[in-house]
Amino acid sequence: MLPGLLDEIIGQEEEIFAWRRALHENPGLGFQETFAAEMVEQKLKEFGLDEVHTGIGGTGIVGVLRGNRPSNRAIGLRADMDALPIHEETGKPYASKVPGIMHACGHDGHTATLLAVAWRMAQARDFAGTVYFIFQPAEEGLGGALAMIEDGLFDRFPCDRLYAYHNAPGFDFGHVLTRPGRMMAGCSFFTIRVQGRGGHAGLPQTTVDAAQISSNIVVTAQSIVARNLNPNDAGIVSFTDVYAGTNSHNVIPDKAVLKGCLRYFEKPVGNLLKARLEEVAKGVALTYGGSAEIAFNDNFVPQINDPAATEIALKVAAETVGAERVNANIAPFTGSEDFAYMCELVPGNYVMIGAGPGAAPHHPAFDYNDEITSIAASYFCRLIQTELV
Ligand SMILES: [Zn+2]
Numbered sequence: 001m002l003p004g005l006l007d008e009i010i011g012q013e014e015e016i017f018a019w020r021r022a023l024h025e026n027p028g029l030g031f032q033e034t035f036a037a038e039m040v041e042q043k044l045k046e047f048g049l050d051e052v053h054t055g056i057g058g059t060g061i062v063g064v065l066r067g068n069r070p071s072n073r074a075i076g077l078r079a080d081m082d083a084l085p086i087h088e089e090t091g092k093p094y095a096s097k098v099p100g101i102m103h104a105c106g107h108d109g110h111t112a113t114l115l116a117v118a119w120r121m122a123q124a125r126d127f128a129g130t131v132y133f134i135f136q137p138a139e140e141g142l143g144g145a146l147a148m149i150e151d152g153l154f155d156r157f158p159c160d161r162l163y164a165y166h167n168a169p170g171f172d173f174g175h176v177l178t179r180p181g182r183m184m185a186g187c188s189f190f191t192i193r194v195q196g197r198g199g200h201a202g203l204p205q206t207t208v209d210a211a212q213i214s215s216n217i218v219v220t221a222q223s224i225v226a227r228n229l230n231p232n233d234a235g236i237v238s239f240t241d242v243y244a245g246t247n248s249h250n251v252i253p254d255k256a257v258l259k260g261c262l263r264y265f266e267k268p269v270g271n272l273l274k275a276r277l278e279e280v281a282k283g284v285a286l287t288y289g290g291s292a293e294i295a296f297n298d299n300f301v302p303q304i305n306d307p308a309a310t311e312i313a314l315k316v317a318a319e320t321v322g323a324e325r326v327n328a329n330i331a332p333f334t335g336s337e338d339f340a341y342m343c344e345l346v347p348g349n350y351v352m353i354g355a356g357p358g359a360a361p362h363h364p365a366f367d368y369n370d371e372i373t374s375i376a377a378s379y380f381c382r383l384i385q386t387e388l389v
């Protein structure tokens with residue numbers, strides 16, 4: 001048995017699970033989370049929060065709760081609300097009612113958890129200062145965090161620290177995993193457009209072959225990590241879409257489009273990967289008589305966990321699940337997290353909570369494990385009580 005779960009949360013579990021399943025049945029893609037936003041607004045008002053602000057950065061919501069003791073300190077807790085463009089294959093009775101869209105990352109569970117925390121803390125208010133419950137839209141690469149920030153999130157609701165969690169299938173159930181410093185990767189999408197000169201496949205000497213240029217760009221780009229990156233740094237160059245041609249066997253294509261992404265934990269590394277990829281794309285194209293253009297879309301900065309916030313997160317996690325279930329130095333994840341933009345402005349911490357065996361996030365058979373909800377909710381409640389004394 002885990003030592004620090006709150007009885008009130010456990011007693012409320014069936015209702016919290018019902019919230020989660022209602023969210024699961026009614027998913028919305030980024031900035032279209034209308035069901036979730038309406039439900040969050042209604043619940044926060046029902047729980048008696050001091051203020052409920054809607055429409056922040058689109059569908060974002062902030063609930064404000066003041067403790068029963070005065071203090072100028074404030075912390076923010078963040079949950080994400082968006083679903084993914086995946087057709088659900090869980091076969092669950094509460095499966096998505098929207099074809100082609102499902103909660104395949106567990107943001108339904110994150111939202112239900114934060115609601116549970118708001119419910120518990122609004123009843124007791126056993127803390128000093130202010131908690132901002134931040135429900136963000138569009139975590140999955142569409143820029144929901146930035147949208148809220150640009151809409152004045154931290155001007156209107158200034159926080160001293162921020163905390164968030166993600167469910168982690170495949171990791172031991174109930175274990176809390178985090179680390180100070182680099183936690184999740186930054187990510188930059190790229191699109192390379194190659195221009196050659198098309199022609200007859202039997203007369204290659206009259207052409208500039210965009211397919212051949214593209215193939216060489218893919219191969220040469222792999223030398224960036226191998227030859228340009230400091231071996232002590234981490235970086236990834238992945239090509240995910242390579243397109244050229246007209247579905248023929250005898251036409252040399254004049255154009256090609258290559259897409260992919262770069263991952264990194266430090267911005268200078270990201271800048272190096274971008275600069276070298278541009279040189280490789282343009283240089284290779286020039287070598288073979290063609291040209292190339294490249295465009296980047298930086299859609300995630302690295303998630304950097306603040307050391308002091310992480311120390312508190314670790315202490316609270318140990319109280320909640322037992323020190324033997326806390327990993328204070330998990331290897332950094334090469335996935336990305338939109339919360340990172342908020343943590344660029346306010347020191348924060350992000351933990352993973354192990355959900356036990358199950359399909360991986362972004363898989364059509366994925367389902368959030370409700371059993372970790374009391375762990376995550378108790379962890380957040382204890383964080384509030386620890387931070388705001
Ligand atoms: Zn996801």
Ligand SMILES: [Zn+2]
Nearest residue numbers: 105106107166
């Ligand atoms: Zn997620």
